[in-house]
Amino acid sequence: MIYGSIYHEKTYAFLPPRIRQALDFARTHDLGALPTGRNEIAGDDVYVNIAHYTTGERSEKIWEAHRAYIDIHVLATGTERIDVSHMERMEMGAYEEDKDFVPAEGDVTSSTIMRPGDFLICFPVDVHRSGVKVDAPAPLKKGIFKVKVE
Numbered sequence: 001m002i003y004g005s006i007y008h009e010k011t012y013a014f015l016p017p018r019i020r021q022a023l024d025f026a027r028t029h030d031l032g033a034l035p036t037g038r039n040e041i042a043g044d045d046v047y048v049n050i051a052h053y054t055t056g057e058r059s060e061k062i063w064e065a066h067r068a069y070i071d072i073h074v075l076a077t078g079t080e081r082i083d084v085s086h087m088e089r090m091e092m093g094a095y096e097e098d099k100d101f102v103p104a105e106g107d108v109t110s111s112t113i114m115r116p117g118d119f120l121i122c123f124p125v126d127v128h129r130s131g132v133k134v135d136a137p138a139p140l141k142k143g144i145f146k147v148k149v150e
Helices: 019-026
Strands: 003-004 038-042 047-056 063-065 069-077 078-085 103-106 109-115 118-122 126-132 139-148
Touching: 003 038, 019 047, 019 069, 019 118, 019 139, 069 126, 078 118, 118 126
Parallel strands: none
Antiparallel strands: 003 118, 038 047, 047 139, 063 103, 063 126, 069 118, 069 139, 078 109, 078 126
16 A cells, blocks of 8 residues: 555656656646546556546445556545555455456454545555545545556
């Protein structure tokens, strides 16, 4: 997991090219103006899913992990809490290859409050639960960048 600001581009110059490409896109495009759903950047190697939903209780949200893609969460509007835990500390479910999705159960290791311009990179070993309310349920719009694991 790496947490930071899309505006500190020189700090993250060491990251792999595909991740930098996603962060550059987030910095140079208005994510709030993009249509909901998949938006192409570099085919299946890098793309962004634009999501619009209302945050809620932890108990309403699911834990997930991925194998084929790295997730980079970037908020356009609103705030949300994203919980993260190490895969080794979680009870992992069966991998659904067609969705690149692994359900999980377990306890929070770390929690981050996301605001517009923040990013959170979740690698395949980072089980995450997004959409958790900060103070009260609230709407948000965000980009979830999908970066193919090299």
